[in-house]
Amino acid sequence: MDQEILLTIQGYAKFFIILFVFIVFYSYAYSIYKRQRTGERDYEKYSKLVLDDSLDSTPLEERDRLEKKKS
Amino acid sequence: MFHWLEQRPFFFAVALFLTVAFAGFVEIIPDFAKASQPTVGTKPYSVLELAGRQVYIKDSCNACHSQLVRPFKSETDRYGMYSLSGEYAYDRPFLWGSKRTGPDLMRVGNYRTTDWHENHMMAPSEVVPGSIMPAYPHQFTNEADIATAYANANTQKEVFGTPYDQADMPKLGSWDEANAQALDDAKAIAKDMKNQEVKDAVAGGKIPEVVALIAYLNSLK
Amino acid sequence: MQSNAQLEYDYSVVKAFTFATILFGIIGMLVGVIIAFQLAFPELSNLAGEYGTFGRLRPLHTNGVAFGFTLSGIFATWYYVGQRTLKMSLKESKLLMTVAKLHFGLYFLTILLAVVTLAMGFTSSKEYAELEWPLDVLVVVWWVLWGVAMFGMIGMRRERTIYVSTWYYMSSFLAVAMLYLFNNMEVPTFLWSGDAPSSLMHSISMYSGTNDALVQWWYGHNAVAFVFTTPIIGMIYYFLPKESGQNIFSYKLSVLAFWGLMFVYLWAGGHHLVYSTVPDWMQTMGSVMSVVLILPSWGSAINMLLTMKGEWQQLQTSPLIKFMILASTFYMLSTIEGPIQAIKSVNAIAHFTDWIPGHVHDGVLGWVGFMTIASLYHMAPRMFKREIYSKKLMDAQFWIQTVAIILYFTSMWIAGITQGMMWRAYDEYGSLLYSFIDTVTVLQPYYTIRAVGGLLYLIGFFMFAYNMYKTATVGRVLDREPANASPMAV
Numbered sequence: 001m002d003q004e005i006l007l008t009i010q011g012y013a014k015f016f017i018i019l020f021v022f023i024v025f026y027s028y029a030y031s032i033y034k035r036q037r038t039g040e041r042d043y044e045k046y047s048k049l050v051l052d053d054s055l056d057s058t059p060l061e062e063r064d065r066l067e068k069k070k071s
Numbered sequence: 072m073f074h075w076l077e078q079r080p081f082f083f084a085v086a087l088f089l090t091v092a093f094a095g096f097v098e099i100i101p102d103f104a105k106a107s108q109p110t111v112g113t114k115p116y117s118v119l120e121l122a123g124r125q126v127y128i129k130d131s132c133n134a135c136h137s138q139l140v141r142p143f144k145s146e147t148d149r150y151g152m153y154s155l156s157g158e159y160a161y162d163r164p165f166l167w168g169s170k171r172t173g174p175d176l177m178r179v180g181n182y183r184t185t186d187w188h189e190n191h192m193m194a195p196s197e198v199v200p201g202s203i204m205p206a207y208p209h210q211f212t213n214e215a216d217i218a219t220a221y222a223n224a225n226t227q228k229e230v231f232g233t234p235y236d237q238a239d240m241p242k243l244g245s246w247d248e249a250n251a252q253a254l255d256d257a258k259a260i261a262k263d264m265k266n267q268e269v270k271d272a273v274a275g276g277k278i279p280e281v282v283a284l285i286a287y288l289n290s291l292k
Numbered sequence: 293m294q295s296n297a298q299l300e301y302d303y304s305v306v307k308a309f310t311f312a313t314i315l316f317g318i319i320g321m322l323v324g325v326i327i328a329f330q331l332a333f334p335e336l337s338n339l340a341g342e343y344g345t346f347g348r349l350r351p352l353h354t355n356g357v358a359f360g361f362t363l364s365g366i367f368a369t370w371y372y373v374g375q376r377t378l379k380m381s382l383k384e385s386k387l388l389m390t391v392a393k394l395h396f397g398l399y400f401l402t403i404l405l406a407v408v409t410l411a412m413g414f415t416s417s418k419e420y421a422e423l424e425w426p427l428d429v430l431v432v433v434w435w436v437l438w439g440v441a442m443f444g445m446i447g448m449r450r451e452r453t454i455y456v457s458t459w460y461y462m463s464s465f466l467a468v469a470m471l472y473l474f475n476n477m478e479v480p481t482f483l484w485s486g487d488a489p490s491s492l493m494h495s496i497s498m499y500s501g502t503n504d505a506l507v508q509w510w511y512g513h514n515a516v517a518f519v520f521t522t523p524i525i526g527m528i529y530y531f532l533p534k535e536s537g538q539n540i541f542s543y544k545l546s547v548l549a550f551w552g553l554m555f556v557y558l559w560a561g562g563h564h565l566v567y568s569t570v571p572d573w574m575q576t577m578g579s580v581m582s583v584v585l586i587l588p589s590w591g592s593a594i595n596m597l598l599t600m601k602g603e604w605q606q607l608q609t610s611p612l613i614k615f616m617i618l619a620s621t622f623y624m625l626s627t628i629e630g631p632i633q634a635i636k637s638v639n640a641i642a643h644f645t646d647w648i649p650g651h652v653h654d655g656v657l658g659w660v661g662f663m664t665i666a667s668l669y670h671m672a673p674r675m676f677k678r679e680i681y682s683k684k685l686m687d688a689q690f691w692i693q694t695v696a697i698i699l700y701f702t703s704m705w706i707a708g709i710t711q712g713m714m715w716r717a718y719d720e721y722g723s724l725l726y727s728f729i730d731t732v733t734v735l736q737p738y739y740t741i742r743a744v745g746g747l748l749y750l751i752g753f754f755m756f757a758y759n760m761y762k763t764a765t766v767g768r769v770l771d772r773e774p775a776n777a778s779p780m781a782v
Contacts, residue, residue: 011573017093021555025548025551025552025555028548028551029548032544032547032548033544036544043543043544043547044539044540044542044543044544046453046455046456046543047533047539047540047543048539049377049451049453049455050377050455050457050529050530050533050534050540051533051534051537051539051776053376053377053379053534054376054773055299055300055301055376055379055380055381056299057379059379059450059451059452060451060452060453061451061452061453062450062452063449063450063451063452077453077454078452078453078454080443080446080447080454080462083454083459083462084443084462084466087459087462087463087466087554088466088467088470090551090554090555091463091466091467091470091554091555091557091558092467092470092558093558094555094558094559095470095474095510095558125494128415128416128417129413129414129415130342130345130347130348130413131346131347131348131350131351131415131417132347133417134346134347134350134351135346135347137644139568139569141567141568141640141643142567143567143640143716145715145716145717145718145724146715148723148724149715149724149728154568154569155569156501156502156569156570158501159500159501159502159504159505159569160500160501161500161501162500162501162504163496163497163499163500163501163504164416164417164418164496164497164504164508165497165500165501165502165504165505165508166417167505167568168644169419169564169644169648170644170645170646170648170649171644171645172331172346172732173728173732174728196334199729200729201729201732201733202334202729202732203330203331203334203337203732204334204337205330205334205337205338205344205345205346205347206337206338207342207345208338209341209342213342216490216491217488218485218488218489218490218491219481219485219488219490219491219494221485221486221488221490222481222482222484222485222486222488222490222491222494223481223490223494223496225481225484225485225486225488226479226481226483226484226496227496229484230479230484231500245486245487246485246486246487246488247487249488250488
């Protein structure tokens with residue numbers, strides 16, 4: 001394969017990869033705003049991870065729940 | 072799905088790595104083979120020139136001098152023909168620099184002489200009034216490291232296939248041969264120099280750093 | 293599970309790295325001030341023989357501030373922010389504690405060795421990757437140790453969701469690991485020395501010429517990204533809300549800006565090679581992506597400024613908030629300046645001139661420096677359990693350093709553009725108007741202003757060191773940890 005064809009393939013590959021990432025990124029953006037609006041998940045509460053961060057305060061979300069879900 | 076990712080550090084890290092890394096794969100890899108082809112006529116450095124190149128690196132000349140002529144009229148008028156990728160094929164590492172506190176040196180061998188460099192390295196502001204370059208008197212007394220330069224050349228030959236010892240290309244040979252050749256080259260440079268200590272050192276079989284550096288600078292064309 | 297009543301966060305490693313930040317900050321900035329004065333007054337260049345020349349000192353300065361000062365600051369804040377947002381203590385694991393301490397020890401040793409070897413002239417000449425191969429090996433070891441500590445801590449966390457600051461630290465760890473490894477692929481030459489008694493320290497790059505340049509600036513640009521940007525954003529996402537007691541303006545925006553930044557940053561490296569011999573499309577891509585990069589950068593910066601919404605009076609009452617808000621502002625300045633310089637026609641003038649160090653320094657002095665200083669100030673009352681020694685001193689430091697930065701970047705902007713224009717000036721007969729030396733001597737006043745700016749910043753840094761030392765030794769003892777605003781004596 002000569003250089004020309006390689007470069008052409010590379011150009012197309014790049015275009016479609018960027019397009020793909022672009023779509024993923026914006027659907028992610030849309031999905032988190034939608035979930036916030038419908039109340040499925042409150043993202044803004046995670047600020048509390050900073051404001052309430054002493055070792056003996058109750059975690060915002062217990063990790064144990066995660067383990068239980070898995071089983 | 073994304074929230075799932077954000078609570079699983081391992082998969083999160085993998086996703087993160089892919090996001091960060093793939094620009095590199097797309098951008099860098101495809102042009103690698105092409106860019107490493109030497110331009111016709113480009114030759115590897117001799118051992119003495121490599122030793123000089125190492126002096127250039129040791130004193131970080133590249134902190135203030137570029138070796139990259141951009142394709143503008145104002146640059147080609149000042150420094151000569153603009154740079155071609157293949158001209159750098161034997162440069163390990165590259166020395167383009169990122170700042171021109173001093174002028175570009177890509178083709179300095181075309182318009183400066185051994186004599187000029189000798190005076191300039193000793194006292195830059197006497198050769199170029201107003202120059203802010205430091206003087207480098209230590210290069211007249213420090214000995215150039217020819218052995219490491221030989222190791223450098225031999226590594227290039229053995230590991231990267233740099234064409235030493237081929238027809239029309241610089242000869243490398245064994246360490247003893249290369250050392251003797253470097254001394255001969257150094258004598259040719261020292262002939263044009265005035266500093267008596269340097270001349271004596273070379274006559275006595277020692278090569279001061281400045282001689283190697285000048286050999287390197289003269290090779291930049 | 294054990295009871296959490298007596299358990300507390302462990303700050304021993306944080307303290308060690310805080311000390312390193314201040315020590316290497318002083319060394320790195322001092323060398324910087326010296327070389328700045330050398331450019332203005334070249335007589336100063338030959339006071340210490342070969343060890344005092346600009347060429348030897350410049351790598352010492354860049355490595356000292358980037359890998360000494362900034363990295364220590366990043367590690368110090370990581371061990372602090374990491375423990376707190378994950379709600380785990382290093383005391384809970386002997387292993388991680390050992391790893392963290394080893395991380396510090398090896399790191400400290402490496403930087404000290406770096407100072408010595410760079411001064412002796414052992415350099416690979418690749419910018420921000422100057423260390424020769426034995427030191428590179430050491431770097432890899434402690435970088436891996438940091439990763440072990442980081443992922444170990446994450447594995448032990450009580451909090452299910454990982455806070456966005458930690459994402460940024462993770463990205464630094466992963467990206468720098470990749471970049472550093474690939475850029476420092478080198479072959480020690482003594483292995484092929486034949487009979488020649490060659491140096492053990494010397495190595496050559498695996499790549500040659502244009503390829504080497506490409507890899508170097510892929511690294512160089514992104515070392516800036518993942519040492520000077522992402523961990524510092526991680527810091528501001530923790531310390532600004534914490535110090536001000538405010539919720540982040542939009543956590544969603546912080547998440548989106550994170551992924552945007554991660555994706556776009558790597559593409560922009562090509563802007564260091566505009567009009568060079570790398571392929572055209574790569575240069576164009578570098579320029580375009582640099583401009584796109586404004587979006588995620590400003591996303592974070594604006595998010596931080598809006599976090600202060602309704603609480604702007606804190607700017608008057610707390611010099612710490614002032615540091616952080618100005619840091620955020622300087623971040624916005626340099627992330628708009630960078631893309632402007634990446635535009636091809638601007639780059640044609642700006643490249644190789646003093647505008648580039650000017651751009652670097654409004655970023656590092658304003659953004660990285662201020663944010664690191666503010667973070668250490670914030671941590672001091674928590675780790676030493678003492679009140680900050682002097683608010684007045686901190687306020688004075690803030691103003692001195694702010695003036696310093698302004699002197700620095702304004703003089704370098706003017707110097708860079710002057711030089712760039714003079715290089716390309718033609719007279720009426722079509723010959724170059726200025727010889728090169730004309731474009732050097734014209735810069736003398738700007739070099740002087742820059743050096744004075746640098747000196748002022750260093751003076752401010754000494755005030756910071758003194759304030760921290762006094763806080764640790766004679767500050768009023770606090771009976772409990774302050775929740776938000778850090779207590780400071782007048």
